[in-house]
Amino acid sequence: MGKLYFIINPNAKNGYSLKVWAKVEKELEKQKITYEAFLTAYKGNGAEIAMLLAKQEGEVSITVVGGDGTLNEVVNGVISFPNVKVGFIPAGSGNDFARGFQIPRDPLHALSVLLRERKQEPSLTDVGKISCSSKEDLYFINNMGAGLDGLISKLANQSKMKKWLNKFSLGGLVYVYLLIKEILIFKPTDVQLIVDDILYDFPATWFVTVANQPFYGGGMQIAPKAKTDDGLLNIIIVYRLSRLKMLSVFVSVFWGGHVAFKEVKMLTGREIQIYSSTPMMAHADGDYFAETPLQIQACQQVLPIITRGIKKDRRQKELKNA
Numbered sequence: 001m002g003k004l005y006f007i008i009n010p011n012a013k014n015g016y017s018l019k020v021w022a023k024v025e026k027e028l029e030k031q032k033i034t035y036e037a038f039l040t041a042y043k044g045n046g047a048e049i050a051m052l053l054a055k056q057e058g059e060v061s062i063t064v065v066g067g068d069g070t071l072n073e074v075v076n077g078v079i080s081f082p083n084v085k086v087g088f089i090p091a092g093s094g095n096d097f098a099r100g101f102q103i104p105r106d107p108l109h110a111l112s113v114l115l116r117e118r119k120q121e122p123s124l125t126d127v128g129k130i131s132c133s134s135k136e137d138l139y140f141i142n143n144m145g146a147g148l149d150g151l152i153s154k155l156a157n158q159s160k161m162k163k164w165l166n167k168f169s170l171g172g173l174v175y176v177y178l179l180i181k182e183i184l185i186f187k188p189t190d191v192q193l194i195v196d197d198i199l200y201d202f203p204a205t206w207f208v209t210v211a212n213q214p215f216y217g218g219g220m221q222i223a224p225k226a227k228t229d230d231g232l233l234n235i236i237i238v239y240r241l242s243r244l245k246m247l248s249v250f251v252s253v254f255w256g257g258h259v260a261f262k263e264v265k266m267l268t269g270r271e272i273q274i275y276s277s278t279p280m281m282a283h284a285d286g287d288y289f290a291e292t293p294l295q296i297q298a299c300q301q302v303l304p305i306i307t308r309g310i311k312k313d314r315r316q317k318e319l320k321n322a
Helices: 014-031 045-054 070-078 096-100 107-117 148-158 159-168 171-181 241-257 315-319
Strands: 003-009 035-039 060-066 083-089 123-131 138-140 143-147 188-196 200-213 233-239 262-267 271-276 279-284 286-292 293-304
Touching: 003 014, 003 045, 014 035, 014 107, 035 233, 035 279, 045 060, 045 083, 045 107, 060 070, 060 188, 070 083, 070 138, 083 096, 083 107, 107 233, 138 279, 143 148, 143 271, 148 279, 148 286, 159 271, 171 241, 188 233, 188 262, 200 271, 271 315
Parallel strands: 003 035, 003 060, 060 083, 083 293
Antiparallel strands: 123 138, 123 293, 143 200, 143 279, 188 200, 188 271, 200 233, 233 262, 271 293, 279 286
């Protein structure tokens, strides 16, 4: 097998990622596996490193050691290179990708899966593409959201509390704290969605989430029925409900119970446009990106990933996209 490349975010989970990498590196050397490692130096550096590695001839295997944000950078760096397979060893505070794509949380277990599965045909996963007038297109692999969750994502990544909680592996609690706090002052807005050319109006909307897989926010099952290879994105709209009931919806998201509320609308689609009467902050895979209006498109089975999921034939993907 060829050389393995690793991209490590040394700041993920307050440096916990370096401890993870130390275990992984020791095992790689023990097994005499050829590898090369790169530490990211600043936000966006993961995409730059990944793109440079992807330009090599032949198959390239790049594994992220970090959180979902670092993975998002790497995905955006390699999305145009079909010769790249992406692996993941979770070392962040949320690790929703690991949950949705059956990747073990234990780093040595995750490495053993990586070493075994890289010899097989990779799984081909869907990704979502976000377009807006102010920035270049951005891809997401887990989910994107506009409204309250976009605001909370931005605040959480700026929060000193998150860094403190990460020391005790409790970084996800910052989202709970911020949600309870922001529910008291957040002002819902009217939203128009166009999903596969069908227009929907949602008054007093708290948030719109577009999901590629079930999990977000550190384990919440926002889209319980989402599949990562069906060419569809799952859309969740929470609208026209009181602040107190919003708390009930939030609590139920942890087990997917929110889908039973009449104020929660579930849709699926390939092309989604989001418009709002006032601008809504939006995130992609947990990082603030832009504000509405936004256009989102499902890209079916375009990213080869190394996971324990069901394998898809590359030719099948080509036939579907023909």
